Amino acid sequence: MIPHFFGAPTHPLFGIYAPSRAEQGRTGAVICPPVGQEGLRAHRALRLLADQLAASGVDVLRFDYFGTGDSGGDTREGRPPVWLADIRLAVDHLRELAGVRRVVLIGARLGGLLAACAEARGVSRLLLWDPVLGGDEYLRELEAHAIPGDDAEWVVQGFPIGAEMREDLAALTVGAVERVPPDVRIVLSQGPTNLAAWREQLLQRRARLDVLEVNGPAAWEEDGDFGAGAVPTNVLRQIVAWTS
């Protein structure tokens, strides 16, 4: 496991590279985390996911988008158009680090929608874990938890959501992208979800959608009163099986 910064000096991104611990590792995976409080809580589950992927022969890069986690930037500087570019950069960086040709993008919650909208080069598969299905839907979820902050800002569980961020989120939809990888897999751990609109959008972009329901606690919701989420081992096991 190698913690490091990458990207431009003015736009540093923090990543943890976990090289494959198996001989046959020719697949790479970039993990796109949720953001805000969900991102903090899901950290430990995603760390274990990366560890299990590396043990199964996958070269893994976890990273923080600009303005989140350990990456550069104030929290207010992190916005979806920047994060989409960060995902493309992370894919190129992993390819350079690991020498892999085949890259799977794994995204959880908003990270899932970002992964689907990133249009990163050479990604063979999307693996989306309870993805947010649309920015507008996500905004409604945020609003339910928002308290008023300064300058018309929302404060959602300790993280600021300004007017520009809300505009960017509202525009975030898989219907707005030109291409998606040909193989899209969705893992649902919180019960059935209507994916008909997504399936249609993906079909129009010549992508196949497979869906698997595996019930487990939400990694991005607070587990007890500790500020961190649960680790749904059965869900992680399925994601590993579908990636490698």
Add this chain to the structure above:
Amino acid sequence: MDELTAQFPERGVRFGRSGNLVGVATRGAGTPAREVPTAVFLNSGIIHRVGANRLYVRLARALARQGIPSFRFDLSGIGDSGPHQDDPGVTRAAVVQRDIDDALSVLSAAGVERFVLIGLCSGADDALSAMSRHDRVVGAVLLDPFTFRTLGYYVRYYAPRVLRPGVWWRIITGRSPALRNFLTVMRGRLRGFAKPAAARGGGGSTSRPTRAEMHRQLERLVERQARLLLVFTAGLELRYNYRNQFFAAFPGLEFRDTVELEYLAHSDHTFSRERDQRRLEELLVSWYRREFGRPQRAEPFGAPTSIRTAQA
């Protein structure tokens, strides 16, 4: 990887006697580390090193702009740090202190001579324990640390409640949660007093000291003129509810000028609002500059650090 990362003002570090710990070193704006104590941030609970609401990242970078370097890391089993490799019988408190020792060692090896420990909640408690063992820890910033309730606390807590008729009705009818809690605590205490001291804790098995132990820790810190910034918030109101409660909890201690205390009556425990984060940032930076002086040379934030990135 070192060549790739040398251009950044922060650096990922893997360290520890088992190589299981992960941290991020933040370079002060061009200042050699030995001129000003390096701030070391300790996890609050199981939230990883970025801190609640990314608070530690914000504070670390605010310090860096003033030329003050810092180090944020994850204790064993938290965040990106792997589990410790010790004997399963080793207590969590001992593992935490060993991890802090390892963090100070890796910084010492890079030329750091003095440290300031910073922690929120359990991180504050761990900081106080570590500070009492290391004379090179010259200061600490304790955010909502554990402390003891006082007579003043109970007066402020119960006075508004006894004036409410509904409270008395619930006590008379046996439906008062406060009364039930009180009886539970008293029963527990009575049982506890029948056990040997080691079984009651406070003998190294927990990071929370008894009042006498904490008194001794603080007394020693005052003697060696270590500096403390204590910040309490309203988020801790079930344990701390007025500005000077900390001083009242240790009536025999003369803190002189070693302790500064702020009570943020409108902040929650994790400083989730912008105004509270900004206030805390200002308090921290001004305290640091007052206690340890301004770094002598300021160069652009981004000069390479001497801490090397260990690779797997």
